[in-house]
Amino acid sequence: MTDALLWLSFGGPEGPDEVRPFLENVTRGRGVPPERLDEVAEHYHHFGGVSPINRLNREAIDAVRAELAAAGIDLPVYFGNRNWHPMVEDTVAEMARDGVRTALVFPTSAYGGYSACRQYDEDIERARAAVGADAPDLVKIRHFFDHPLFITAFADAVREAAKDLPADHRLVFTAHSVPVSADKAAGPPEEGGHRYSRQIAEAARLVAAEVGAPEHDVVWQSRSGPPQIPWLAPDIVDHVEALHADGVTAVLVCPIGFVSDHLEVVWDLDNEAKEKAEELGMAFARATTPNGDPRFAQLVVELVREQLEGVPPRKLSTFAVGGCTRNGAPCAVGCCEPVRRPART
Numbered sequence: 373m374t375d376a377l378l379w380l381s382f383g384g385p386e387g388p389d390e391v392r393p394f395l396e397n398v399t400r401g402r403g404v405p406p407e408r409l410d411e412v413a414e415h416y417h418h419f420g421g422v423s424p425i426n427r428l429n430r431e432a433i434d435a436v437r438a439e440l441a442a443a444g445i446d447l448p449v450y451f452g453n454r455n456w457h458p459m460v461e462d463t464v465a466e467m468a469r470d471g472v473r474t475a476l477v478f479p480t481s482a483y484g485g486y487s488a489c490r491q492y493d494e495d496i497e498r499a500r501a502a503v504g505a506d507a508p509d510l511v512k513i514r515h516f517f518d519h520p521l522f523i524t525a526f527a528d529a530v531r532e533a534a535k536d537l538p539a540d541h542r543l544v545f546t547a548h549s550v551p552v553s554a555d556k557a558a559g560p561p562e563e564g565g566h567r568y569s570r571q572i573a574e575a576a577r578l579v580a581a582e583v584g585a586p587e588h589d590v591v592w593q594s595r596s597g598p599p600q601i602p603w604l605a606p607d608i609v610d611h612v613e614a615l616h617a618d619g620v621t622a623v624l625v626c627p628i629g630f631v632s633d634h635l636e637v638v639w640d641l642d643n644e645a646k647e648k649a650e651e652l653g654m655a656f657a658r659a660t661t662p663n664g665d666p667r668f669a670q671l672v673v674e675l676v677r678e679q680l681e682g683v684p685p686r687k688l689s690t691f692a693v694g695g696c697t698r699n700g701a702p703c704a705v706g707c708c709e710p711v712r713r714p715a716r717t
């Protein structure tokens with residue numbers, strides 16, 4: 373018996389006074405240098421200290437409520453975040469007070485890997501521990517990077533963005549960079565690691581195939597951490613320069629690694645990458661993320677029905693189904709082990 377759905381996301385500030393405490397929460401004990409924090413705070417202040425992410429999540433939740441109702445599924449939807457209010461600990465406490473005994477959890481990330489999957493398991497574990505004996509059982513929904521609705525939503529967004537560009541543009545996919553060591557540790561050990569970057573590459577391949585792109589690249593964005601630690605590369609801004617040097621004159625960027633047009637997408641792509649392209653005289657367009665697409669709510673409801681009714685998982689890749697675990701357990705022993713981070717100096 374499932375009583376509720378918990379929408380679990382990253383969180384973001386909703387005013388200038390919230391930027392610093394939010395960033396402190398994100399980076400607590402993670403070895404992100406203070407200079408990087410100052411720089412990222414500026415990105416938020418550029419938008420009045422408001423990240424779009426909470427509003428986008430609330431809009432998506434409204435769409436999911438409507439879609440659940442249309443499917444005749446009576447499931448209240450709760451909203452909780454890792455790093456900012458509404459904090460997941462408070463939300464799970466509220467769920468317990470409302471008498472929720474078992475709930476599904478939809479994480480706003482389609483992928484495996486420590487930051488994209490296991491850290492949400494840690495959030496679930498932490499929130500349940502904070503609530504204590506009354507905490508509901510929480511079952512996390514699987515990775516959906518290869519679900520046909522996810523791929524089609526991105527493919528349509530790419531086709532829409534392509535209308536503004538010459539036909540010979542280059543299609544470039546981006547995802548959040550992570551430390552190379554974290555990607556190496558991503559996935560169950562017997563899979564050989566790199567679950568995050570392999571799933572990103574597979575989703576990119578599926579979208580590129582659906583739009584019939586002759587060529588595409590997968591690059592990274594929003595790197596943080598000290599410069600001496602290797603992260604997945606190349607960065608999108610460097611890649612725009614490299615494409616220019618190769619004679620490419622137009623670039624279409626698709627942020628395949630994210631589900632919404634939150635601040636990292638808006639800042640790193642619509643500001644930094646676009647500025648670089650314009651400086652080099654290249655045409656630039658960005659595809660939107662699925663959040664605003666009605667198919668995103670359909671996707672969520674289909675994933676819920678997999679759990680409630682045993683509807684078979686629809687997927688376009690041959691990759692193993694991952695990410696679905698109970699009460700914050702990892703997918704497998706040794707899966708996405710957090711990599712020890714250097715102490716902050």
Ligand SMILES: CC1=C(CCC(=O)O)c2cc3nc(cc4[nH]c(cc5[nH]c(cc1n2)c(C)c5CCC(=O)O)c(CCC(=O)O)c4C)C(CCC(=O)O)=C3C
Pocket residue numbers: 382383384385395398399402404408409412423424425480481487488548549550551594595596597629630634635636
């Ligand atoms: C894989 C991945 C996703 C995708 C999966 C998912 O979506 O969950 C993601 C999403 C997001 N990342 C976000 C924001 C930030 N991420 C940071 C830092 C970091 N991200 C990392 C990875 C990821 N991050 C990592 C390895 C770090 C280093 C520190 C650490 O190991 O934790 C920092 C600290 C400052 C900085 O150094 O940039 C900020 C502010 C926002 C919210 C944007 C908004 O407010 O609208 C979102 C959705």
Ligand SMILES: [Fe+2]
Pocket residue numbers: 548
């Ligand atoms: Fe991040």
